[in-house]
Amino acid sequence: MNTQCKLEKLHLCGCRITEEQSLILTSALKSNPSHLRNLNLSRNTLGHSGFENLSDLLMNPQFKLEKLDLWRCNITEKWCLILTSALKSNPSHLRELNLSGNKIKNTQVNRLCGILKDSHCKLERLGLSDCEMTDEGCSSVTSALKSNPSHLRELNLSGNELGDTGVKNLCDLLMNTQFKLEKLDLWRCSITEKQCLILTSALKSNPSHLRELNLSENKLGDSGVKNLSDLLMNTQFKMEKLNLWRCSITEEQCFILTSALKSNPSHLRELDLSGNELGDSGVKNLSDLLMNTQFKLEKLDLYRCRITEKQCLILTSTLKSNPSHLRELNLSGNQLGNSGVKNLSDLLMNPQCKMKKLNLCLCSITEKQCLILTSALKSNPSHLRELNLSWNQIKNTGVNHLCDVLKDSHCKLERLSLYKCGITDVSSLTQSLTNTKALQFLKELDLRNNMIGDSKQQLIDVLRDSNCTLSVD
Template sequence: MSSLLKREVDKALQSENGCWDLFLRFLLGLSLESNQSLLQGLLRKTVSSSDINQETAEYIKQKIRENPSPEKSINLFHCLNELNDRSLEQEVQTYLRKTGDRRLSGVSLSAAQWSALVFVLLNSEEELDEFILSKYHQSEECLLRLLPVIKASRKIDLSSCYITQKGWSALISALRSNPSHLTELNLSHNTPGDSGVKLLSALLEDPHCKLKKLRLCGCSIGEEGCAALISALRSNPSHLTELNLRGNTPGDSGVKLLSALLEDPHCKLEKLDLSWCYITQKGCAALISALRSNPSHLTELNLSHNTPGDSGVKLLSALLEDPRCKLKKLRLYNCSIGEEGCAALISALRSNPSHLTELNLSYNTPGDSGVKLLSALLEDPHCKLKKLRLWDCSIGEEGWSALISALRSNPSHLTELNLSCNKPGDSGVKLVSALLEDPHCKLKKLWLSYCSIGEEGCAALISALRSNPSHLTELYLIGNTPGDSGVKLRSALLKNPHCKLKKL
């Protein structure tokens, strides 16, 4: 019996398609004494079943230590379970209980223990939906050891994991073996380069691929890699809803290819991040033209840290005033937008104000005239802006007064406001205080860092929050001079049982 079982273990390991795996597990289950008692009269008992099972279990553990393929290791652990031997599992489970968060940094696991970890994760009671490599160890070794777990997950986060070409090839090969399972993939801040992205493209053009979210932020992708990526997406455009290419260098030629994808009526992209992609006015023109031909699906667009300039923003404005446009979040941080571009942008939003909920114009130069136009938008009862960021926009006293006055006339929708690095001074902050004490105000996060706020302005601000303390959860006052008296006032606010501040 012992020789038979060992022979069947070897046969299962040699089988490439796994056709002996279930039979081996069934046979090992039959060998248990508890099951043999059900077969009395059919089997003649000549040796202790427990001795045979122990000998077989040790043989199987030896095979696991010889490090066969991960798939074979998983089946061998099922075999050990059939023999009621969970010693290797318990080693790993004990370690996981000690660490609590499953981090493997600085820990050296044997090949058998890695296999046991894979088995434990694949057979845990938790639903295997999302795999985040940083929960274990951000290394290529961990990636390669846990490939069976990665392959079984629907959402995969491998950001900042130092993946080389070897790891990249193994990863894409594993994902291509089961392409219809994966829905989210985050490979940000690795360096696959153009050659790695070409391998990824082969996965994306598979008709069975159902990937919905793809994040490739800071992946050293140039024009060649971008061309391969977009070509793959164009051949299979209907599933992807989110694409993040932040911090790559597709160039205007890459953006033109992306524009062709966006024009496709089958394209379903809802969120597009092209920040830090070195897009000029020329690339921006192609991009906006494509979005105008198919405007109804995109809800989030990030063009921050590019240089569309006023002419590019005017093209964007034509998109925003299209009644089919459904953009909810628009980020244009540091886009070289002046008064002229800002005027065109706000005019477009005023003609179609009901969809936008988030606007970031930080580090541009709208001037007081641009801020006044923005104020007119905020006064519109149809305006639904919830998050407004105007960090370092050179807002003067006149623009500041118009902005706060507009918010006071329509205060119930805005939840986040960033006015840091402007210079309102104490008089400007007193206007903000009047907004905060309005019972209709629903602001939850307020940034007023580096705003030249002194003791007088701080006193007005804290007084307003004490009269209406239940809504604000975050307040940023870095780089101001409240003095000791201002700090005492803040302390009094924090003692208020109705105060909900979580970050100060």
């Protein structure tokens, strides 16, 4: 309530705020509203009085909030009515609104649509994922956006059933040349092959603005993949992030997709093909793409792609030839084999390799393979920030080798995951942490499901150190 307070950003996500506390908080904000620009109350149950006060605040013309995040706030139909009425009366400043994870349903959506249609509404980011919206609700939202399309840049409708009408309306919106959407999230929307065909056709007609597309956990089918590939080949299309996790993509479809990327490689920075079976031809095409010096991929996710040792050898050989851009690599849930681990190690030793995040969970890595990997990391340790070796039987020998990496003064590892690795003794690990600079950097250490026995006490002693900021699971 201090008038000298000029707070602009307040994040209280997951703070278990009660209705009474919410009332006190929103009352305080009402008394000094002019500076706050970013408010995050996610994962709190504000209650009726809290929402009423928040709504009074939103109606205040002095309150110029730009970002409001109410993810998973258990918003009821009545509260949503109060909230949207308030937003309607003062819509011009709000740029980001996240109502994801609330049961918005169709009746509340109609209220929200009134705001979206308002010519004073200049919303740029709208989050409505997992709101239990049906075809009718999604159709209402996309129809409303059609009447005021020019400001929106990010739209998240993930986890809702778009249906035929919702997809049709969304497509009309995407074809509008005034609509300059940059990020579209449609993860787990039960999109059919026919709907995917319509959607990708719409994107083809107005491709120049979209930078991020997430179609994960939808069945694209042959026609959807073909149309998406045509889109990727379009030189006007400058996609930077493409997420196709668990899209039931076949080897043939993967070949078509990667062939398309080969013809227009320069913009893509993040690619997620996790949970799809790439096959020999898909891996070969992806490898050709990775060798292209115009391809500057920074993040590659291939979790559970049934990559064989032979395919891993091809893939890692390719990465070795063009290593300078890659920052994150996820090969979890694949069988790398000796040759794959050896090639990956060669990549990590390359001084041009500036990998920051490496995920090798569930890769059947042995103690011997762990030695090869850690030897490589020792020769080029300064860039890596996150390493996940969980669900591999690296045992105590593997941990001892990791300690050699941690002892290196150039090592700046921040997160180390060793969940269920067959470890029984962490004494060498705790000694490495206490006797080197590693503890200055390491923030998270996951040792769950390891029977570390008596050596656990040594780890507890490290955590008691007043200079220690390490979090251990």
